[in-house]
Each structure stands twice: as structure tokens, then as C-alpha cells.
Amino acid sequence: MGKKLTGGDIVCEALLNEGVDIVFGLPGGAILPLYGVLGRYPELRHVLVRHEQGAAHAADGYARASGKVGVAFATSGPGATNLITGLATAMMDSVPIVAITGQVGRAAIGTDAFQETDITGATLPVTKHNYLITRVEDIGPTIHEAFHIARTGRPGPVLIDIPKDVMQEEGSYDHERDRKIKLPGYRIPTTAPDYQIDAAVELINESERPVFLAGHGVIISRAFDELRELAEKAQIPVVTTLLGISGFPENHPLHVGFPGMHGEAYASLALDDSDLIIAAGSRFDDRIVGNVNEFATRSKKIHIDIDPAEIGKTVQVDASVVGNLKHVLGQIIPKVDRVSRPEWIRHVEQLKSDHPSLHIPETGNLSGQHVVRGLSNVTNGKAIICTGVGQHQMWAAQHYKFTEANTWLCSGGLGTMGYEVPSAIGAQLALPEALVWSICGDGGFQMTMMELATAVENRLPVKYAILNNNHLGMITQWQELFYMGDTQADAYTANPDFVKLAEAFGMKGMRVEEIDDVEDAIEEANAYPGPVIVDFVIEKVEHVYPMIPAGGSIKDLMEDTRV
Amino acid sequence: MTSQSKFEARTVTALVEDRPGVLARIAGLCRRRGLNIASLAVGHSEQPGLSRLTFVLEGPPGVVNHCAAQLERLVNVIEAKDITNKNHIWRELALVKVATSKETRVELLELSRVFRANVIDIGVDSMTFELTGGREKIDSLITLLSPFGIKEVMRTGRVAVLRSTLFEGEDDGEFQATRNWVNGLQHEYHFEPGVSGSV
Numbered sequence: 001m002g003k004k005l006t007g008g009d010i011v012c013e014a015l016l017n018e019g020v021d022i023v024f025g026l027p028g029g030a031i032l033p034l035y036g037v038l039g040r041y042p043e044l045r046h047v048l049v050r051h052e053q054g055a056a057h058a059a060d061g062y063a064r065a066s067g068k069v070g071v072a073f074a075t076s077g078p079g080a081t082n083l084i085t086g087l088a089t090a091m092m093d094s095v096p097i098v099a100i101t102g103q104v105g106r107a108a109i110g111t112d113a114f115q116e117t118d119i120t121g122a123t124l125p126v127t128k129h130n131y132l133i134t135r136v137e138d139i140g141p142t143i144h145e146a147f148h149i150a151r152t153g154r155p156g157p158v159l160i161d162i163p164k165d166v167m168q169e170e171g172s173y174d175h176e177r178d179r180k181i182k183l184p185g186y187r188i189p190t191t192a193p194d195y196q197i198d199a200a201v202e203l204i205n206e207s208e209r210p211v212f213l214a215g216h217g218v219i220i221s222r223a224f225d226e227l228r229e230l231a232e233k234a235q236i237p238v239v240t241t242l243l244g245i246s247g248f249p250e251n252h253p254l255h256v257g258f259p260g261m262h263g264e265a266y267a268s269l270a271l272d273d274s275d276l277i278i279a280a281g282s283r284f285d286d287r288i289v290g291n292v293n294e295f296a297t298r299s300k301k302i303h304i305d306i307d308p309a310e311i312g313k314t315v316q317v318d319a320s321v322v323g324n325l326k327h328v329l330g331q332i333i334p335k336v337d338r339v340s341r342p343e344w345i346r347h348v349e350q351l352k353s354d355h356p357s358l359h360i361p362e363t364g365n366l367s368g369q370h371v372v373r374g375l376s377n378v379t380n381g382k383a384i385i386c387t388g389v390g391q392h393q394m395w396a397a398q399h400y401k402f403t404e405a406n407t408w409l410c411s412g413g414l415g416t417m418g419y420e421v422p423s424a425i426g427a428q429l430a431l432p433e434a435l436v437w438s439i440c441g442d443g444g445f446q447m448t449m450m451e452l453a454t455a456v457e458n459r460l461p462v463k464y465a466i467l468n469n470n471h472l473g474m475i476t477q478w479q480e481l482f483y484m485g486d487t488q489a490d491a492y493t494a495n496p497d498f499v500k501l502a503e504a505f506g507m508k509g510m511r512v513e514e515i516d517d518v519e520d521a522i523e524e525a526n527a528y529p530g531p532v533i534v535d536f537v538i539e540k541v542e543h544v545y546p547m548i549p550a551g552g553s554i555k556d557l558m559e560d561t562r563v
Numbered sequence: 564m565t566s567q568s569k570f571e572a573r574t575v576t577a578l579v580e581d582r583p584g585v586l587a588r589i590a591g592l593c594r595r596r597g598l599n600i601a602s603l604a605v606g607h608s609e610q611p612g613l614s615r616l617t618f619v620l621e622g623p624p625g626v627v628n629h630c631a632a633q634l635e636r637l638v639n640v641i642e643a644k645d646i647t648n649k650n651h652i653w654r655e656l657a658l659v660k661v662a663t664s665k666e667t668r669v670e671l672l673e674l675s676r677v678f679r680a681n682v683i684d685i686g687v688d689s690m691t692f693e694l695t696g697g698r699e700k701i702d703s704l705i706t707l708l709s710p711f712g713i714k715e716v717m718r719t720g721r722v723a724v725l726r727s728t729l730f731e732g733e734d735d736g737e738f739q740a741t742r743n744w745v746n747g748l749q750h751e752y753h754f755e756p757g758v759s760g761s762v
Contacts, residue, residue: 120584121587124587124588124591125591125595128638129638132584149638183638184580184613184641185579185580185635185637185638185639185640185641185642186638307636308632308635309629309632309633309635309636311632312629312632313629
């Protein structure tokens with residue numbers, strides 16, 4: 001039998017046994033029994049956030065950057081509901097998080113008690129799994145089970161709701177006993193059956209114009225070396241998805257770009273011109289596919305995914321392989337023919353030169369593209385880049401030349417404005433030595449900027465580059481293109497002075513308005529030992545190109561006519 | 564919007580953990596994907612702690628065909644199978660309470676004999692039939708009983724099991740074809756050893 005502990009102690013002991021060193025959270029009434037014992041566990045570093053959404057996003061950034069499970073604490077009711085955006089973000093992008101929420105006492109559950117929310121009910125669709133614990137003896141096993149579920153298979157967020165009185169009650173914890181997991185319905189695909197591998201290999205060997213569509217799975221399964229080896233052996237150009245960026249070095253000759261709505265035109269065209277798409281750890285997202293009936297009609301498709309439910313969900317495929325991408329690519333590599341495809345490679349190169357998607361239209365004014373290009377140059381493509389969603393995200397994805405694995409953290413699936421501020425804090429805590437740049441829009445930044453206090457409090461030298469155009473830029477773009485130019489509620493006419501804001505938070509603040517000053521400012525920010533905001537005042541209205549409208553196809557491709 | 568008539572019905576069976584909240588997870592998944600649960604039957608399975616569900620789901624073909632794979636993602640679902648195109652047998656049960664009088668009682672008993680329905684309750688002015696069978700059989704009996712005055716109908720959802728294969732090659736061409744099609748959606752894979760037991 002284990003030692004006698006309170007429920008709160010058991011939570012901490014179990015977290016330590018899961019290798020947790022940092023927890024992001026904000027206390028409240030129902031979770032106080034846990035905070036009450038936290039001081040006994042100095043190995044658990046608690047990072048106090050300013051809003052629970054920040055806790056979830058910071059845990060997410062920590063998880064993506066470190067490959068470990070991120071942990072967030074929140075109290076019942078509003079504390080727990082504030083986590084939801086962060087959980088949904090992690091769910092869409094398959095990021096392992098364990099969120100622990102306080103709940104009102106067992107006797108009060110269901111009575112509309114103060115700060116009561118049915119958070120397990122509310123988070124059902126945005127978690128991989130969740131739990132409401134009702135007995136103190138279940139705390140240990142549930143936490144170990146939750147970590148197992150969060151980190152294995154297709155990772156995702158898991159929420160554990162613990163009533164206040166359960167955390168106060170005495171129980172026992174025994175790691176050896178409580179770590180035994182019994183989950184008959186939970187299976188983790190590893191290698192794939194030979195017949196699936198052989199079918200895929202046959203298609204690859206038969207193909208003349210194959211292309212990889214490499215997704216987040218490459219990063220999650222750390223299949224960087226395998227992807228590179230297979231691409232080189234069979235001479236397969238690599239298109240990455242938005243979340244697959246930094247899964248394949250952008251200075252590699254076989255690297256193409258990212259396709260879809262705002263991807264490089266040549267990446268979309270390479271998919272369209274191919275005779276075989278190998279979707280590796282990607283899910284044929286609608287921002288890539290657009291109109292399903294017109295997507296890459298001349299190509300066969302192989303879908304490799306760890307989640308069997310993704311196969312055939314949107315695009316019908318010719319061969320499917322279910323397994324862990326790292327293992328699967330390892331199974332495929334020895335069986336494919338080593339070939340050269342000079343014509344196909346030349347064709348892809350030709351697409352790149354015919355469609356200069358990364359050319360920056362020069363108006364003389366500073367634009368978001370200049371800032372990202374400057375960042376890429378100064379940091380040599382080696383910084384950790386966090387973004388939210390919108391124009392700043394697309395420019396970052398297009399113009400930053402990622403050369404290091406797993407250095408791109410953005411809210412892809414959910415498209416969460418404000419993800420960029422707290423996720424950078426999580427990433428910096430995971431990688432204290434790394435240079436972390438958060439590229440923000442002025443809209444998203446103001447959704448979560450209270451977390452700057454968290455960065456300052458924890459002495460985290462995160463650099464924030466605000467691409468400030470006083471607009472919800474992507475909204476302006478859509479309204480101009482698809483809503484007859486009727487721009488509504490897209491302009492921020494009273495943005496704060498971000499330099500003074502930085503100073504108010506105790507950070508360094510800088511402002512840049514000229515193209516020529518970009519790189520110097522970035523150098524200066526990099527050299528500063530603490531957190532920095534650089535307010536880049538950019539062109540007010542500028543569209544992101546190329547663009548394929550939602551639900552469209554390659555035929556609807558719009559390129560920048562100024563180029 | 565897809566019209567109701569374009570909907571396709573699929574029969575799905577699932578083996579699930581018998582604990583609170585599991586049905587809510589399943590129902591939530593169906594709701595999210597716009598699937599209507601046309602019928603549902605749940606009961607204990609042959610394995611302690613596990614329940615077996617049979618449900619008929621209606622929805623747009625591309626979505627409803629995919630639901631078994633989606634259901635298997637749920638941690639509490641041990642397995643889910645779309646058995647629509649597999650060789651299976653299924654039954655429903657109905658309890659029908661119908662108004663009776665001295666004059667109609669004999670005729671009603673005659674009807675129950677033809678339908679092999681059991682009379683499980685007789686009162687002064689009503690009697691209750693228990694009928695098992697396919698949907699058409701139950702619908703027919705209800706139609707025939709209507710003129711007498713139906714007071715209440717209680718129907719279970721469909722319960723289904725796969726048929727045993729009696730003869731080698733009983734899978735005819737049609738079955739083989741559908742099975743290959745279903746295989747395209749339901750995937751085999753290798754598991755991490757020991758994970759479904761303990762780690």
C-alpha cells in the first residue's frame with residue numbers, strides 16, 4: 001500500500017512521476033486544495049498565467065516545443081471554460097495536453113452551485129478524452145491514464161475534473177500500482193501490416209511524378225530523418241502542409257513549399273501535376289483540398305496516418321497505411337527503388353521559377369513580408385517561430401526559411417487568434433536556450449497580451465514582432481475580395497502605443513517604420529537579454545497572395561499581379 | 564443541405580465500456596457529424612463490464628459510412644463495426660397495447676396467432692401483444708391492429724448479430740465486394756504490444 005496523502009498530494013506525486021516539471025495555471029476556489037499542497041513539491045514549477053486561455057496555449061506551446069505533455073491547472077466554472085479555446089486548439093492540431101480543473105464538491109455537483117460548470121460535458125468535443133473523478137483512489141490511476149492517452153497514438157488534450165472535496169480527502173498513492181493502465185478500447189498503431197506497405201511501395205515505384213504531402217505527423221512522430229531519406233532515395237519532392245512546416249529543411253533541394261489557400265502557387269501546382277500524392281501524417285485539410293472533386297484529379301493517393309478514422313474522411317485514396325509515420329516510413333524505405341526523376345524534378349523547378357510566389361511587391365513602404373524576411377535572414381532560419389492566425393501567420397509560413405526541425409508553432413486547425421503570445425512563453429520555458437520569436441498580428445496580440453506579464457515575471461526573453469497594420473488584415477482581405485469591398489469591423493482605429501505598452505509591462509519596446517531598419521531592430525532585440533516588443537508599422541491594407549478561395553481549386557488560383 | 568431522402572441508413576454494432584458518459588460520447592459524435600440515431604439498443608454483453616450496442620444511423624452517405632471508424636476513436640469504445648453490408652440477422656421487439664371488447668377479442672387473438680405474437684397482458688378493455696421480428700412484420704401488425712384502436716406502441720431499436728458462416732464459400736460475390744469496400748474504411752493495424760492490457 002502507498003503512503004497516506006490528500007487528493008491534492010496525489011495529483012502532484014503522479015505529475016512528478018509523469019516527468020512534469022512545469023505547470024501553467026491560475027488558482028481559484030475549487031482547485032485551492034491542490035494549490036494548498038503545491039508548495040510541498042518544489043520540483044513542480046508553477047507558472048502563474050493571467051488568463052486560463054493563456055495556460056492552455058502555453059501548455060500547448062511547451063508541448064509542441066519539447067515533445068512532452070503540457071500541463072494546465074484551472075479552477076471550476078469560468079476558470080475551466082476559459083481553457084476551452086486552448087483545448088480546442090490542441091485538439092485540432094493533435095497536441096498533448098493534460099488539463100486539471102477543480103470542480104465544486106461532489107454533493108454540490110448538478111445543483112448550479114457557485115462557479116459550477118459541467119466541464120466534462122462542455123469539453124467532450126474538444127478533448128481526446130476527459131474524466132470526472134469521484135473517488136480519491138481514482139486520482140493516481142486516472143492521471144497516469146490521461147498522460148498515456150494524451151501522448152500516445154494521435155496525441156491530444158485530456159481534461160481531468162476533480163471535485164474540491166476529493167482533493168481534500170485522504171487516499172493512497174502507489175506509482176507501481178497506479179501506473180497500470182487497462183484500456184481495452186484504446187489501441188496505438190505502430191508499424192503497418194505488410195500488405196499495406198507493399199501496396200504503397202508498388203504505387204511509389206510505379207509513379208513517375210510522385211510528391212510528398214508531409215503534415216504535422218512528421219513532427220509529432222519525429223520522422224524527420226526517415227522523410228528525408230525516403231525523399232532522397234526515390235527523388236520525391238516534398239510539399240509540407242502548414243503544420244508540416246519545419247518537418248523538412250527548406251534549404252533542401254527537394255523542398256517545395258506549402259500548398260493550399262495561401263500556400264506557394266508552385267506547391268499547389270506540384271500537387272496538381274503529380275501522378276502520386278503521398279500524404280504522410282496529414283489529413284487532407286479543406287485549406288489544402290478546397291473542392292474535393294477537383295483536387296489533384298490526375299494523381300493517385302497514398303494516405304499514411306496513425307488515426308484510422310482519417311482514412312477516407314475527405315479524399316478517397318488508392319492505398320492507405322495505418323501506423324506511426326516514423327515506423328511506416330522506415331518500413332517503406334528499404335522496399336522502394338532508388339531512382340532519379342530528372343524530368344519531374346526539373347518540372348517542379350520550372351513551376352517555382354514560373355510562379356514566384358515569394359516575391360515581395362515593392363511599394364516603398366514596410367510590409368509584413370519584409371519583417372518576416374528580415375527575421376529569417378537575421379536568425380538564419382533557426383529561431384522558434386510562434387504565430388496565431390491570419391495574414392501574419394501566412395507571411396511567416398511563406399517567407400521564413402525554416403532550416404531546423406520543429407521550430408514552427410502555429411494554430412493551424414482551429415486558427416486561434418492570440419495563440420502566438422502565450423504559446424511563445426510555453427516554448428521558451430521548454431527551450432530556455434532557444435531564440436523564440438512570436439510573430440503577431442495587432443488583432444490577435446490584443447486578445448492575449450495580458451500574458452506579457454507572465455513572460456516578464458518569469459524572466460523569459462521572448463521577442464514579440466507585431467505586424468501592426470491597425471486592421472484585422474485577413475478579414476479586410478476577405479471583405480474586399482468576397483464581400484464587395486464592404487469592409488466592416490475590420491479596422492482598429494485606437495490601438496494602444498505598443499512601445500509604451502511594452503514599457504508598462506517592464507519590457508523593452510521598439511518601433512520600426514522603414515524597410516531599412518528591420519534587420520537592425522531584430523539584431524537589437526536579439527541582443528537584449530529580456531522580453532521585447534517590436535512594433536512593426538506595416539502597410540495598412542495588403543493582401544496575402546497567392547490565394548485559392550475557400551472551396552475552390554487550382555483553377556481559381558489568384559497570384560499577385562504586381563509581381 | 565442534403566435532403567432527408569439522400570440519407571443512407573447503416574446498421575452499426577459496438578462493444579463499449581459499461582460506465583457513465585459513454586453513450587453521451589457516442590451520441591455527441593453522431594450529433595457532431597449530423598447523423599440521426601434512428602434506433603438504438605443497449606444491453607450487457609457476454610463480457611462483464613462491457614455493453615453491446617446496436618444502432619441504426621442515418622446520414623449523408625460519405626459521413627455515415629465513416630462512422631464506425633470515428634466511433635473506434637473513442638477511448639471507451641472497444642470496437643465498432645458497420646455490418647450493413649455484411650451477412651447479419653436482426654430483430655426488433657414491439658409491445659402493442661390495443662383496445663378490446665368482448666366482440667373483438669377473438670379476432671385479435673386470431674391475428675396474434677398468425678403473427679406469432681404473444682399476448683402478455685389482458686385487461687377489461689385492452690390487451691398487450693409482444694411481437695419480435697423485422698420492421699416490416701411489426702409495421703404490418705400495427706397497421707392491422709389500428710382499426711381496433713391502438714392505445715400505446717413501444718418498440719425497441721434493432722438488435723443485430725453477424726451470421727455464422729456455415730459453408731465454405733458462403734460469401735457470395737456481392738458480399739465479397741462489399742467487404743472489400745468496407746475494408747477500405749475499416750483499417751487493420753498493428754498495436755503497441757501490451758498497451759491494451761497494461762503498461
